[in-house]
Amino acid sequence: MRYDLAVIGAGIVGLAHATLAARAGLKVVVIDRDMRANGASVRNFGFVTVTGQGQGDTWRRARFSRDIWAEIVPQAGIDVLHKGLVMLTHSPGARRVIEEFARHPMGEECALWEPEQVRAALPFAHGNGLSGGLHSPHELRVESRTAIPKLAAWLEETQGVSFRRGVAVTGIVPGRVETALGPIEAEAIAVCPGHDFRTLFPEVIARHRPQECKLHMLRLSDPGWRLPHAVMSDFGLLRYRGYHVCPSQPALAAQLQQEAPEILADGIHLIVVQSADGSLVVGDSHHYGATVDDFAPESVDRKILDLARSTLDLSRSEVVERWVGVYGSAEQDAFIETPDPRIAITCVTSGTGASTAFGLAQDCLGHYLGILP
Numbered sequence: 126m127r128y129d130l131a132v133i134g135a136g137i138v139g140l141a142h143a144t145l146a147a148r149a150g151l152k153v154v155v156i157d158r159d160m161r162a163n164g165a166s167v168r169n170f171g172f173v174t175v176t177g178q179g180q181g182d183t184w185r186r187a188r189f190s191r192d193i194w195a196e197i198v199p200q201a202g203i204d205v206l207h208k209g210l211v212m213l214t215h216s217p218g219a220r221r222v223i224e225e226f227a228r229h230p231m232g233e234e235c236a237l238w239e240p241e242q243v244r245a246a247l248p249f250a251h252g253n254g255l256s257g258g259l260h261s262p263h264e265l266r267v268e269s270r271t272a273i274p275k276l277a278a279w280l281e282e283t284q285g286v287s288f289r290r291g292v293a294v295t296g297i298v299p300g301r302v303e304t305a306l307g308p309i310e311a312e313a314i315a316v317c318p319g320h321d322f323r324t325l326f327p328e329v330i331a332r333h334r335p336q337e338c339k340l341h342m343l344r345l346s347d348p349g350w351r352l353p354h355a356v357m358s359d360f361g362l363l364r365y366r367g368y369h370v371c372p373s374q375p376a377l378a379a380q381l382q383q384e385a386p387e388i389l390a391d392g393i394h395l396i397v398v399q400s401a402d403g404s405l406v407v408g409d410s411h412h413y414g415a416t417v418d419d420f421a422p423e424s425v426d427r428k429i430l431d432l433a434r435s436t437l438d439l440s441r442s443e444v445v446e447r448w449v450g451v452y453g454s455a456e457q458d459a460f461i462e463t464p465d466p467r468i469a470i471t472c473v474t475s476g477t478g479a480s481t482a483f484g485l486a487q488d489c490l491g492h493y494l495g496i497l498p
């Protein structure tokens with residue numbers, strides 16, 4: 126059997142490539158060394174974010190991806206758990222940044238909320254220092270742990286995509302994928318290896334000088350209220366590159382560095398999303414290295430929890446689960462390389478893959494490999 130497209134990696138980036146190629150009628154095989162999805166794609170918030178994504182390619186890819194997510198979730202039986210985002214601000218400096226963002230073209234359809242509007246929408250948000258909020262209608266949230274397996278099952282059962290699981294890819298030449306269990310022939314090959322930068326085309330990937338980034342994540346029990354939207358706060362205005370277009374952003378960065386150096390030292394910012402059973406997924410932190418360890422110091426979790434508790438009423442919640450996740454990190458949010466006209470490598474090197482995977486896949490298969498219009 127010769128495939129039109131072989132995809133290496135069954136994380137969200139590989140599945141996005143398979144989705145768009147299968148939709149165009151191509152014969153697709155997805156190959157992954159793991160028996161089930163176990164990487165960044167099932168460890169994240171499932172937060173498909175548009176507002177705050179970096180200006181240019183990342184924002185464009187996020188808007189495209191959000192539309193594809195919205196189209197396929199009902200077909201694949203995936204629930205959207207909430208829509209939109211509220212970025213809460215707790216100082217005049219942070220408020221200035223969201224005011225500027227709301228006036229920017231990327232702030233399209235976003236609304237600036239006064240503290241009273243925040244309290245009306247989120248009565249469980251603490252009032253201490255609250256200076257406003259930016260409401261974005263663009264986002265959606267899925268439960269990645271179940272959504273990724275459902276997407277793969279839908280591709281296999283209804284879209285004709287073949288899956289080869291538990292199969293490590295050891296080498297690639299034009300037209301052929303070498304695996305631990307023998308070769309697989311394909312016209313075009315898309316390598317979507319997550320943060321495995323050393324197995325396939327290491328010399329090509331090394332040009333981007335990628336690192337690993339480790340994140341701490343927590344699940345808290347049902348707080349007794351329901352989130353209408355995902356919640357973020359001031360520190361997100363530093364971490365999300367889209368807000369860097371705001372002239373006041375550097376002043377906010379300096380202010381937060383002075384007020385909370387211990388939060389920034391662990392790369393912490395707040396995202397809170399809610400699951401169907403009412404539990405909250407809360408994070409996260411960022412620690413970088415050529416190879417990060419799997420250890421998760423309690424001191425980091427404590428800082429994330431303190432930030433969450435100072436933002437929302439979590440008096441009825443307790444920690445019920447903890448995990449770490451790893452993604453690739455580099456100067457650019459993502460890159461696509463073509464070591465051969467029939468082979469492409471797509472790597473996300475930032476915490477944006479759930480939000481941009483379909484846009485990357487469209488660019489890779491359309492522009493770089495030329496197998497989609």
Ligand SMILES: Cc1cc2nc3c(=O)[nH]c(=O)nc-3n(C[C@H](O)[C@H](O)[C@H](O)COP(=O)(O)OP(=O)(O)OC[C@H]3O[C@@H](n4cnc5c(N)ncnc54)[C@H](O)[C@@H]3O)c2cc1C
Pocket residue numbers: 133134135136137138139156157158159162163164165166167168169170171172173174292293294295317318319320321324325340341342409449450451452472473475476477478479480481
């Ligand atoms: C804790 C955490 C929170 C995050 N939050 C968000 C968020 O809210 N929103 C957002 O947009 N993004 C978020 N991200 C980032 C996002 O999850 C990643 O960018 C995305 O999942 C990367 O997907 P991927 O398919 O490239 O990688 P992965 O999910 O790591 O999948 C790569 C797959 O390739 C396989 N593979 C690699 N090499 C080979 C080989 N040689 N042979 C066979 N198989 C191979 C691996 O087994 C793996 O299954 C978060 C990430 C983490 C860790």
